[in-house]
Amino acid sequence: MNNIISVLLVYIQIQSKIIIYLMCSVLSKHSLRKYYDEPVNKPYRKLVVDDMPVIKTLEKLDYKQIIADHLKATGKALAPVKRRKPSTIPETMTCPRCNATHEYLYDNTGGRGQYLCKVCECTFNKKNYYLKNLLFCCPHCGKALTLQKQRKDFNIHKCKNSKCSYYLNKLNSMSAEEKHRYEANPHDFKLHYIYREFNIDFEPLSNKASKSNTVNLSRLYVSPHTLGLILTYNVNFGMSSRQTAALMREVHGINISHQSVLNYADAVARNVKPFIDNYKYDLTDSICGDETYIKVNSKWHYIFFIIDSIKKTIISYPVSPRRDTKTAIKALDSALSKFDSIPEDLTLIFDGNPIYLLAQHFFAQHGIHFDVKQVIGLSNDDPVSEEYRALKQIIERLNRTFKRNYKPTNGFNSFDGSVSFLTLFVAYFNFLRPHSSLEGKVPVVLNELSSLPNMPARWQKLISMSQEYIKTQQIA
Template identity: 60%
Template sequence: MYFLESPSHTFRCPHCLKALEKIKERKDYYIHKCKNDDCSFYQTNLRRMTPQEKEQFQHTPYAFKVRYLYREFLFDFKPLAPSSPIKTKVDVSRLSVSSHTLGLILTYHVNYGLSARKTASIMKDVHGLSISHQTVINYANSVALIVKPFIDQFPYELSGSFCGDETYIRIKGRWHDLFFMFDAIKKVVLSYRVSPNRDTFSAIRAIDDVLKKLPSIPEDLSFVVDGNPIYLLAQHFFAQHGISFDVRQVIGLTNEDPVSEEYRPLKQIMERFNRTFKGNYRPTHGFGAEEGSVSFVTLFVAYFNFLRPHSALEKRVPVVIPALESLPHMPARWAKLIAMAQEMLAQQAAS
């Protein structure tokens, strides 16, 4: 699906122009190495070694990465490619429920993290409206399709302090990975991808979601992430496409290196966000289909970015939209957010 058969190219070292030798095959990429002992890259790295490192190199050369390596990625993915307009067939106005009632359902189900069954029960017990838990799920799936383009294409004002992390979500009894990318200062979720695997391609797509939201790629762009090597591989992938950024990896639970000490506060902000998400997700006890999980995550991000007041922002929402802020209660804000998302889709369809 995402992977292509590797063409029979001959890759050459940019430092000595000798042909590279394929030394390893991984699921997502092949590794090619320059084995020329006269290569300037290799010789420079040898000269930079301390006497102790040179002695160790004689006994365990495999412990040092001194030769030029090239990773040939096997998936067909173009960074910063424009997304195709989403043509959803869902029309909320045709649902057999008023906009206020739909807003109530989303408030209970998303804002307060109630399961679909509890949401259906509270609509019956408090509001006298009989609906099934499957109806709650259907409404959530429909609204998620509508608001997702609005979330992804909104012109956010970003700070440049980006961090990422993965958490877990249960689908059909199996754990899946959920990749979040987050503006730690503005408190805006920029990527929220559900994946069956914690792999390089998922990390690339998550970072690409952030890059698409930037008016231009700043020279000092960096991402604060954990010690998972997939982010370094993603960095290599983007570098091959002329897109450069730094990856600051915060390792472990204690500050054993200067990078971890400097950037751990940003990582902790990301971890607090994960705990907030899990607080809303836990009552669902997982999902029976991938569609349900994606819908729930999408609606949570819509709530977090546009509707949820944040203590670090003096009780303001991360993304202030005056048309939402002026409304008296949360069901009305959900209804207005849905209407704005539908209006954007209609404009895209007309253009």
């Protein structure tokens, strides 16, 4: 009897495992995916970004001149460094700023690569870090910052001045309990002013004209009017490629596959991209940005939308697998390069993500200045959020419009596919989509388009204008 029960129990266990397996595989394909595949609002990494440092450009100096001036002024010669231990400084090393020889250099970090010149008092790094001749000073006490750490994309500079007001304020505002924890784990606390200097290989505003591998549209097996119809359904009305193909077949009697719809859209995107990316937009000094999510190869990717909040023009839309400072820099660069000259009180409005402040500091390092305002959270808890929330809502509306169009796609199979989709969306948003807050006008009015009777005709015209643009670029 016992034997039968235990055999039956094992049998039941096996059956229940099979049931769970089957339920999982059925649900994960359909309903589970529906529920869990919604773009989730992933929190960004919280990080304290301090104010911008004071950036000084170092002029080149001559150590012989400084030594001679010193002698004249004080009557004493500036002697080489007196060392108690044998020198760790290579004899070939000279000060990058004043050329002082190794006798005048201090090893600041005991062989870890930072040096101080006795003659001109500059600190420098082994890797000739000061080739750029920039000196970062603490905005609170004015002292030069010390290079603390070198990471892949950035260097961390720290104000080590123990009398710095930033440091003293942080120290004094700690509770007795916090001070206790600080003594045990000083690395858990950030008391010193810190600056992250991004040194990614990227020249801002180099204005590399957007080029794309154009496809010869005359090779497509559809008439220009049919192409215009396909784009109208697929882009303007946000229909999926399958719906578009079905509509073309059942309403217009034109037999095309959904893959052809995707191919046509991709070919058009490559043709219009240079035109919409290099178009001389008429912009204001009110710009805002936000990130949104899409799936590429079933992984979340980020789009960094930047829009002129008054003209309602999208001026930047890079896609990236990462939500990082590097992409924020590229997004801002694409937006800033749309300006002939950067307006004096240019204000950019973003959410509380620190990457935009870090990007702002990167541009300041290159002499490009603008203001960044952060609208944080959903309620107006601070005056900045209150003042700029209305502008932020403009980009949130753009995100909603985008998501309506994105949803039927179910994500993209390739990175290029996502770029093509976005390019067409931006072409539509900037040039073809009437905007209620612009009295029903499109953000960028092209007379060539507005005189045309319908949308397929406007798409055709936009494509031919883009092709004309590519031709003029090739001649130039």
